[in-house]
Amino acid sequence: MLVQFYNVSKIYPNGVKALDDISLKIDRGEFLFLMGPSGAGKSTLVKMLFREELPTRGQIFLAARSIVRMKRGEVPKLRRNMGIIFQDFKLLENKTVHENVAFAMEVVGAKSREIKERVPEVINLVGLKGKEKSFPGELSGGEQQRVGIARALANRPLLLIADEPTGNLDIDTSHEIMELLFGINRKGTTVIMATHARELVKNAGKRVVMLENGKVAADNPSGEAIL
């Protein structure tokens, strides 16, 4: 078991109840779609994984370590086990593709020899060979998201977390990104992806967890019953 949520609730200071008694288990190597309408609690749940938000009640474990009881100083270690992919890519505009990916390794204190080895490897993996020296502004949306994925993979995470990774992309590009994520998953990385793009989920044959009003409305191993 990689991730466990036990009776997790989140009430924001303004009184909004984002999550209501969620319990969820995610195995190593799984690919999980987190679906539901806007405001259903997808983002809150994802943010709890890397501890940007803490639950009001309940427990969350990553590889049997409590994320909730963790000290502030241990959070960096937790996050180094994860790669995060954002809807708006969050690339640094003044750095090249190579520098953006290397950045993720530099800021966790990786040795320069490791960085030199690993960065071309992941750039190659996401299919951006030859674009190392380009700046994000010179790339298409799909290519920018590939840089984001390469950056998330650089530190060999156990868990890849993608929050609406195709939200800013057209449908063909979205399918390409999905293929890339499925491929990464096949090599053993657990992937959790929040999305409301049904057409991406429909024929994927992956597990789908449906959130509604902060509760798990459905949880299906191949997504069939839901869609």
Next chain:
Amino acid sequence: MRPGSIFYFLGQAWQSLLRNRLLSFATVSTVAISILILGFALLLALNAGELMEHLESDVEIVAYLDQDLTSSQITDIKQELKAIPGVQSVTFFSRDRALEKLQGKFGGEDYDLKDTLGENPLPHSYEVKARDPHTVPQIAEQIEKIDGIYKVNYGQGVVERLFKVTRWVRLISIVFIVLLVVAAVFLIATTIRLAIFARRKEIYLMKLIGSTDWFIRWPFFMEGVFLGACGGLISILILAAGYGSLIKRVDTLFFLPLVTDPGILTNVYLGLLAGGALLGIIGTWVSLNRFLDV
């Protein structure tokens, strides 16, 4: 911090300086102006203090003796004066010298006071200096009780008022400088916050990737120290040049006890330089923590 990281941090700090040239310039200027004003106030306060000390040190007690004392009695009184706690020095001033002084003041060379007065009517006296000028009134009170003392004079009334003035001048100097320091911290912190705000996306990203707070802080601190020290240096150069030329002019024009001791001035300038660097650190610390809370 790993030894190898220091070069990485320095590189990051340097890159950020160059990339945010305008904000770097703004920070240096803000620090320079703040330190310049602060340094000006400091020199002013230092000189005011020097002047006050100068005025206070002029305060002394003159104890006039009875006319009919024997020389051994006069010596005994000297011992008694010296025994009073807080007394620094006791100097005998004979009636002959007192007359000479009076002659110099009023008679000049035109006529002889001795002839006019017939005989010297002035008493012998002791000039008593206190270690701390503020204790002069209390010491004077004790001197009055000694047998053979005819009268004690220390500028009663005037001295008390002088001390009141010097106390206020010192107090105002300190309050003024504290206020300036607080203003400088706020001003610099605000400027640095602007610089950090421009990079909040990067900081957020670093946090989510798993950077430790200190890994993020170091380059900012180095930048803050560097910019603060640069600003401090600029203001010190201006201040030293200005004060140096002031000393040259004033010394020939008035009799003002300006602080000219190079040792003291060097300490003031080094202090201001360190102050600039410290302001850079404090400003960075205050501004940065908010962005690290992810």
